[in-house]
Amino acid sequence: MALISKEKKKVDLFSERLKTAMKDLTLQDMADKTGIGKTTLHSYLNNKNTPNLDKLAKIAEATDFTVEWLASGHIPNTNMTRVPHYDLVASAGCGALVEYENPIAEFSFSREWLQIQGLLNKTLSVIQVAGDSMEPSLYDGDLILIRHGEVKDGICVIRIDNDILVKRVQYDYAERAYLISSDNKQYKPFRIESKFEGDFQIIGQVVRVLQRVRNDD
Incomplete structure (x- = not known):
């Protein structure tokens, strides 16, 4: 004792x-x-x-x-920023049904590092990747850092109806449509046009892989 x-x-x-x-x-x-x-x-x-x-x-x-x-009785470290790790999976595949969006853990980042990355005072979150459609950019099980806010291009986490996906997004201003593609060429690209009647949302842009489950060395 x-x-x-x-x-x-x-x-x-x-x-x-x-x-x-x-x-x-x-x-x-x-x-x-x-x-x-x-x-x-x-x-x-x-x-x-x-x-x-x-x-x-x-x-x-x-x-x-x-x-x-x-x-x-603890004094918080003001040089660190906490980012929530949410209990959902972004599917690099055919889609993952979203049931929960609760924070299950937190990551701490130094404010200096966030400033260098252009992420200081941005809304951020961490989620996990599932599936192989974004290989070799992202692998099944990777933890990724997401920057929320308005974005139209890049590797993004998107919501289509009840599915959460991580895909490469490209916006066509002329046709006002989104081209959704995978880095793994076995998966076909598709378009989300203005006449799409479902629920489509870009949740955020992938800005960093925090934990790589596969060692490419």
Whole structure:
């Protein structure tokens, strides 16, 4: 069993972090700023209760401290940006039915690297590739970094009805149509024209392979 010093145990208590965050504020001041009742705040300060996420957010907004520090005592690394890894597969094949779009993990990227790549402050996500239609550019199982936003060309993640695909996309301005093709020549290209009655959406552009499952050496 590990020994925990009294000083560390004190820091680990939310009540102590709340006292630090309040500084010279009285209970009434804090209640006015957060909309949280004095009785509830008193229970936090006496370590009889802890706030839920909603109340943590109100306390953070009223003070100079983050939700992460209030909840855990940890100071977030401001030089890193977190990108969610979503629980869906972009099919490099005939299509994968989308059932869930929940984040299952996070990747951390340095802000410096994102700036060099032109991705700082962009909306990003990570998903997995399934299938062989984009070989040799992408392989089954690769993890890819997606930049969301308006795009008309490049290797993109697209939605056609309930299918999520990763394909090479080329926009024909003259005919207002999208040419959808695969890097694996065994798969035939197809077009999405303006008269297409289904649901078509470009989710984002593939900007990086984060984890290559196949070693080409």
